[in-house]
Amino acid sequence: MSIPEAAKATETATPFLSVNNIEVVYDHVILVLKGVSLDVPRGGIVALLGANGAGKTTTLKAVSNLLHSERGEVTKGSILFDSVEVQSLSPNELVRRGCIQVMEGRRCFAHLTVEENLLTGAFTRVDGKSAIAEDLERVYGYFPRLRERRGSTAGYTSGGEQQMCAIGRALMSRPKMILLDEPSMGLAPQIVEEIFEIVKDLNVRENVTFLLAEQNTNMALKYARHGYILENGRVVMDGEARALAANEDVKEFYLGIAGDKRKSFRDVKHYKRRKRWLA
Amino acid sequence: MGQFLEVLIGGLMSGVLYSLVALGFVLIFKASGVFNFAQGAMVLLAGLALVRSLDLLVANGFPLWVAIVLGIGFAAVIMAITAWLIERFVIGPLVNQDGLTLFMSTIGVTFILEGAAQMIFGSGSYPLRLFPTDAWFLFENLFPGGILVNKLDVWGGFIAGVLVAGLAIFFQRTKTGRALRAVADDHMAAQSVGIPIGWIWFVVWLVAGLVALVAATVWGTKLGVQFSITFLALKALPVLIIGGLTSVPGAIVGGLIVGAGEKLAEVFLGSHIGGGIEYWFAYVLALAVLLVRPQGLFGERIIERI
Amino acid sequence: MRMPDTSEILLQVEGVSLAFGGVKALRDVSLDIRKGEIRAIIGPNGAGKTSMLNVINGFYHPNRGAITFKGRTRAQMQPFEASRGGIARTFQNVALFKGMSALDNIMAGRTLKMRRGLLWQMLRYGPALAEEIEHRHRVEEIIDFLEIEPIRKVPVARLPYGLQKRVELGRALAMEPDLLLLDEPMAGMNLEEKKDMSRFIIDVNDHYGTTIALIEHDMAVVMDLSHRVVVLDHGVKIADGTPDEVKNNQAVIEAYLGVAH
Amino acid sequence: SPAAAQNEQFIPILSYRTGAYAVNGVPYANGVADYYNLVNERDGGINGVKLLVEECETGYATDKGVECYERLKGKGPTGAAFINPLSTGITFALTEKTATDKIPIITMGYGRADSKNGAVFAYNFPLLGTYWSAADIAVQHIAKEVGGFDKLKGKKISLLYHDSPYGKEPIPMLQVLAKKYGFEFTPIPVTHPGVEQKSQWLSIRQNRPDYVLVWGWGVMNGTAVKEAAAVAYPRDKMIGVWWSGAEPDVEPAGDQAVGYKALMLQHGAGKFPVHADIEKHVYAKGKGASEPGKIGEVLYNRGMVNAMLGVEAIRKAQEKFGKKPLTGEQVRWGLENLNLTDARIKELGFEGMLKPIKISCSDHEGARDGRVQQWDGKGWKVISDWYTANQSETEPLVEEVSAKYAADKKIQPRDCSKES
């Protein structure tokens, strides 16, 4: 797939988001990120890859400044969003400035209906009711299933419906930058495609920047322009998405292609000891 | 018959007075999932601030109505400051913690408020006379002695009605109302969509403080403003859970049920088994209601999904 | 691919319908699960897959229909019947006991198998201790099998999502079930982890002969692992058959797969 | 200096200036503190032995009271002279402990009524009147109002009481009296702290008792008066015990309290010569505990009387044991031999507040006199003559209950005829 020229042109020298060598500690004793740096150019799509527990979610939470309510803190390094130090902004101020996070694990407001959930996403907006109603329509357009279930209490909807609801809710804030944490989780294949199409669409048409943590490496590298690979709280590899996709190790461990052929899940060997990059 | 009616009406009315206190609980619970143990202490603080400033103003020669307006204003400012302090230093830093921790922190707040309120405003009993406290005797031609209705109770009922109507509108389908409920469901997700939790909580605690002030005017007239007013919280609890922790109108309905139930029980049952049963009767009533509806009459359904 | 050698039916669901108010989660669905097979349930979001599992293990009670498990037919399952009868499951939104360590979570899965009463446990001496140790052995085998030794004593709330899923599988395995229901066991995992998980599932199926019902959105996994696949859409069963049959079924492609995989 | 510190008599004050009952606890504690202060400031102590006083806040809670007692009982060179818990609950909890620790427990106008019997309760001193005496006096007054004891027959008397040992104490006595005089007696409990009495008063409105006795404390009293007004029950048919007859009990009710009556533990409100001394020696030096305007209120005066009796007991004991700090056991002797005559009372500046009091081994109450006062909207007015509780009515009950206590606790009662 080709990188849209228009988007590329808007990329400027100063990155939209830059994470500089941050260290994150939970509960004062659990060191999770051990110096992570990454840049997200304005109008870019950057994928954050890595195994379970590598620290993807933690990185995103550090960016949206939600760590302290999980008893985590950034002990070193700095994060600049649009040239402003993130640590000095409250989470809602960040949203106001256009940086919103879709949290992992479909954190919908269980007692609100699907539609109310979507509307809370528009809380920071001041551009009037009709603009919000328009966007609501747009989200229903993306996810027709949500329209069907608009009046249902979100807590009772299915896992996938909740995931759509969480993504739709973030879209409702008309963000400039979206931090997507595992958007494809629990979604049917078509919807996964749909989500990545939305990402591409918003990126191209509205110049929305994306940082996405994703396990579906295949998809992520297809749509992203840059990728970072996290292991154990460190960035072990980064580069152009295409270059990463061509890397032998990435192919083997993340794309499951060895010798250019996908192996059946039935035939996988039982890895007792996995190969890891050394940081 | 006359007595039955009288007890029933009296019970309904006094139940509504409890609703005034219960409302404060509902507000904060609805907006942050915090069970605010400090509501009783807030009534005390509001009452003391009001009555002490009122006394001071009257003593300094202000006409009564001016003094009342200024006094209420002063008490409201005190409640605003309290709300700000609580948000800034207690509840704010505890965002995203579980319910029991938050509950415990409001107990800390209770201690602080009780200590500070009495230290600043005094720990005596201060009479407050904002509403008439005598009674009407209705239907005197129908029943010997008539049916007694306290004027204060009627005032209390009226005020509670107005409050509930106002708050119900506030919560219903306004943007802020929706945000409040979202915060109660999930602090962190609410933060992530840009709801300014700090500000929201300040507003809610302020409104709860003002509701406490209103409760203090009524109860202060009834009891005098004094420490014992904090015990109202205990009487408000059964009201609260019968109506449902999250329902504003539920607070009123709960009040009516508890008030009528416990007074009738005390008068007609208590005399046979030794009296003093109304405290536990209210709770047993609540227990019975919960067995049928575990979320109270109007509470939000407890979601069970896996 | 090796098919299970028996065709004995372990569980049969017949004509099950389930509605919540106006929402019809399941409409007259019938399916069977044969002993020893891996049975996949797929379908678009909100199709009723999770509801189906909930019906099978008694958390939801269908409005209509019958469930036959191990030869006994009933209108609805009760949770305790299901668990005692040997049905274990994992959940779509990880439902671990957050305050407990991974080890304790898995040990909790052995509740049904532990016999010593309150007084013995209080003394934790003699038979009680022996029982505890015996079950610990079994649990350690599972831990070993799932390769989660290093996180044994970590409170599960601290674990990353993927490991939580694995612990949850461990808990279900600890019940030594005859029928294992897995609700999206691989959601949120990368390829390597999916491979591990697949390996576990196959091993459980092969070595212990455990029958498995599996919900999964990753078609590659489903097609590779399962012996038979049932497809739901809007609460209706639209296809049932071997992976290859289902893959090429036009209705399925339209409702779920989109482009052919 | 250490030498001076050796010549001090330690007296603990258990008070409650906070919590639900602070409104009544504060003036009382002020009276106590001011009087001790007066003795130090005016007289330089008792015969040169300075009083060392420490207050401890109980909040009217039993376990806190126990903690305060343990904290303070050993202080000073000789330990606490006596203890004065001002709570019936704490009194019950301490009764046994004080006996083992040999520290007298003074419960002036409260405490357990049977502890009047000094033969069994060697260390308890329910001075000036127990609740059984109070019940007797109240019935005497009612009899007088209705025109004689024979008129009591068929009358309805209700007792509105604080649902605690304090409130329940008078019940057995009133039952005895009801049987004797043939009135109908109904106890009506009010749950602690007494903020809600609507149903009680609606019942009273229906039953129309001829009199309502009020055995309340703190907010319960004021609420009772207001609820009575609301159901139009005549205030002058209400008679409070002496703990339900102080300014904080009626002032919040304003005009509605006019006519309300209460027993007096001998004294009432008002200022007497001793108050002048207090103003001169304590308040003029800025050492007063109270707001000056509240000196002379009922509970303040009661605190003073209480403190005075303790001081006089120490003085009495010094006669026997020497002018030095005394142990609790020695003070107990002083209490048991206390004999305040009219002349001595006048000397102390309490003339008009107290009648003579004489304590003995078998009588730890010392006096059982009372009057009735009535609130006129501004102040309390004494409206009756002195009544003396009828011992032939109270004594059998005292004997019965204290004997049971002695049996339970395996106490061998003293033979009072052999005590000096």
Add this chain to the structure above:
Amino acid sequence: MLYREAGQFKTTYAEDMAIFPIRQDRMALAILLGIAFIGVPLLADFDIWPFGSDYLLRAILLPFLILALAAIGVNILVGYCGQISLGSGAFMAIGAYSAYKLGTGVHIPLAWLGFAISIPPLPVLLSILLGGLAAAVVGILFGVPSLRIKGLYLAVATLAAQFFFDWVFLRVSWFTNYAPSGSVSAPTLDFFGLNVGTPIERYMLCLIFVTVFAFLAKNLVRGNLGRQWMAIRDMDIAAELIGIRPLYAKLTAFAVSSFIIGVAGALWAFVYLGSWEPLAFSIDRSLQLLFMVIIGGLGSIMGAFVGAAFILILPILLNRIPSELGVPLSTETITHLEFIIFGSLICYLLIKEPHGFARLISIGKEKLRLWPFPY
């Protein structure tokens, strides 16, 4: 380097499952028990400050031990099983009054049947334990609604027990042996012919009770039943689906918890107060116990001790500081200040560590383990 399990190899599961698998922890516990069982009595015996006066024993250690025991009981229900209860005071009262009745002889005249049930006064130890049993039975009864009612709703509903039993013991004079004031006093404390009277004897008695029950409780919570309780607490639906019976788990939690609380209540009445009334077991006591458990740390036996110390002893200390320092403040001001400071400390602690002291301690240990590195 001081606190590290490295090198302490465990070769059996039994070793791994010990209460304190780490040697340093075991040593700390041994020292603590040594001080409690030997040090304190020795010091008291030789009249060495501060144990010379009864104060520390009678006003601090005795209530501390008994309330810590009650807190363990509450913790089983609230901390381990997740059923918030505000009725603990009532169960203490049931323990106390049942023990009192059994200790003074039960007599139930069944006039209409023509005979009476009479039980002679039972030995004190037996009455206390049976008092606990009575509390357990009532606990099970009041536990039944928990199958339907959850969370805060349950908490408020348990107040029904609190107020009901307050009332029962005030009103039903049979329980107080018809004492006119409704206040009763404990029988003499005879244990197998040994009279427990002095403060140090009482202290040892309570200490033995607390140690034994803490040990038994610890065994329970780390065994199968404990896991069932925690499973119910953390996610009741999932627990049910893996075969845990909510009925059994919840009711055993109510029973065990009420039993321990009941025993503590009997001790509180018999050993600490000596003479009591229902107010000694009021809602304030229930709340106090709940505070102890939350502050100490939900789901931690040790937390119950630390929480009890914090909630019970801190206010006393705060109250004493001014007079010890000789600061001239009125008791009123001192008490108000005590409230303010105490409240602030609660808030501060929670903000520093929302999971209470138990978590604070475990983080401390983890830090020690990493020492001298920060993480």
